[in-house]
Amino acid sequence: MSRRAFIRWLLAIGAALVGLSAFFSQKVKNKFMQANQPAVSSIKPEPAQPVAQTTTEPLPTGPLMSYFILSDLHVSVGDPSTGKKLRQALDDIKQFDGPVDAIMLTGDLTDTGTERDYKELRTIVSEYKLPPVHANMGNHDYYTIWINKANSWDQAAVPNGKSDQMSREQFKKFFGYSQVYNDFTTKGHSILLLSQEAYVQEKPEVGEGAWYSDEQLAWFKERVQSLYQPGRPLFVMTHQPLPPNGADGGSHQLIRAIKFREILKPYKNVFVFCGHRHQDFQNGTPHYVQETFHFFHNASVGRTLNRAYQQEAKMKTQGIYVQVFADKVVVRGREFSNRTFLDEANWSIDLQKAQV
Template sequence: MRMYNWTRHPAKRPFRTRLMWLFTAMVAAQVVSGPGAAAENELAALPAGSQPELVFTVLSDSHVSSFDKSNSLKLERALRDLNAVAPGAAALVVNGDLTERGKPEDYKAFQSVLEASPHPKQVLLTIGNHEYYSSWYDASGQWNASTFPNGESEEQSKSRFLEAAGRSRIYEDTQINGYHFILLGSEQYRQSDASIEEDAYLSQEQLDFLETQLKAASGSGRPFFVFLHQPLPNTITGTSAYPNHRSVVQHEALLRILNKYPQAVFFNGHTHYTLRLDQAVVTPSFTAVNTSSVSNPLQLDQRAVGTGESEGLVVKVYKDRVWIGARDLMRNEWIWPDGLQVGVTATAASVQPMLSSSGSSLTGAGQAASPVHQLLLWFKSQIGLR
């Protein structure tokens, strides 16, 4: 989840600038959103008895720590639930913010949960902004922003993550049952540049790597799966407004790459927004998927959905489509009763329209937040509400 930098808060900028931002956001929302935003469902029903070629599960934002056992218990519960509904899953992806502080004892607590809980043999991890958070804690173990980075380097933070992930590089491509799983992640934090804030910094080398892997994978005609903790702006739930209006420093370059490959299915956490909200899955040209949070799913106003809430995904890959199921990990039930089917080809990505219980769209074509929502978030940002 994003941590606010109050020294760069919009309230400290000139009113005229803030007003211009609001006007621009409202115009963008009017242009992008609309009744025709959701893609039409052109997928025929799956033949009876169809078996997926691949099943995997996705979690994010577990925020496990050594000092608070509640998130460890939520992760244990999540793994038990996913094992019950997807016992044959080939892989588990934990898409960033595995830990609360990125400290050795937090990774030890995270690993202890994995060792004590059923899960797929293959576990893939991406780095989140909280994996860099040891830099906010002083020698006494207390949060101390005044002494940031408290003797912690980015290399130390990355080294601990890579040891937990069992690899030598932040970004990687792994094939499972012939399908590509491309793991991306931020290579820098505020020590390098304070303006990065909580966003992902992707080097040119990482972007080149991504394009090379996508180009190679596209020849198979199969979908491929890309994971990054932070989302792209103007895609999934809540990414059209502050504080998630950038989230990736090189978002324009990343978007240019992904736009070339409709087979890409791009999973993001960070926002914690519940899978019950609008735009949980969108198809700007590729497919973007919100992965919510194990530890604390949120409403758009940043309030917790409720005590004990926890969410995750089950993904089933068929020859001509990808089925995505959202799980309520507290109640052990499906959030989307029938799941959601995404048709992915070399020329187009389409998502089956699906409505929430309130009748609003959970899917769409990269719809922006409504002008009213933009206005609400802007005013909240002016008075310091999180």
């Protein structure tokens, strides 16, 4: 073998040994790595569960909804002071330093229910740009049967060619309603307005009381169930007040009171407002009663009375301002004649939270 051939043979042998060494080195490396890697499980991991996060976000500080309740306007052509007082109330509301999402008129809108008194009411209201206005009927809104063609009180000639049906139709026409009881919702909060459905021309036994039909009470039950939202307030407007708990009422009261209370009993955070008593917020008469619901007696815009039901403070004209917050409802008495809130009528009611 020549020297050159011998050198080529040595190089070939070296290259083969290097390759073989690399091959065994890779095999050892793979074996080592496999031995040190964790075994791959055949069990699929559980999906990650959401973690409940606590929030420190504060409740809204401003009112969610606010409205005024004006009771017993008694607007009358024969008593100009009633129109003057309604204008005082509406002037205050128009310039009020706070939100007003609606106005509720809870009965005795006029003094006699006659066409001329409704015309006077329309004249006054049309002078103002107001938020939505809703109403129910009081006993005086049926009084047209006492009034003769000369617009004088004529008890001997009752019903003076009139009827309770005519009074209902006049009220519905004024507000554009299809029935005398209605509900209104704004900003997610609802108000139900119940109305006296008959007076002494049709039902002499009711006197000055509020009689509700089976149909109205069935409607009321369905609407409460439909509109109620746990944790939020629900508002109900009547005209006549309730009798003592456990009894039905008579003249000057809500007559079918046992059924009324039964409908509301399952629900929390219900607020009921009535008028009819005219009682001054500042005469010491209780205006708030807590039952299974919160029950408030409003004063009067047209004729505020003292404890003896006398119109002693002839200049007073009062109503209620309601504010709904996330965790409470604030109810405040308002004196419209001097545009002030009354310390004697200031309630803050905490809302019961919805059960999760």
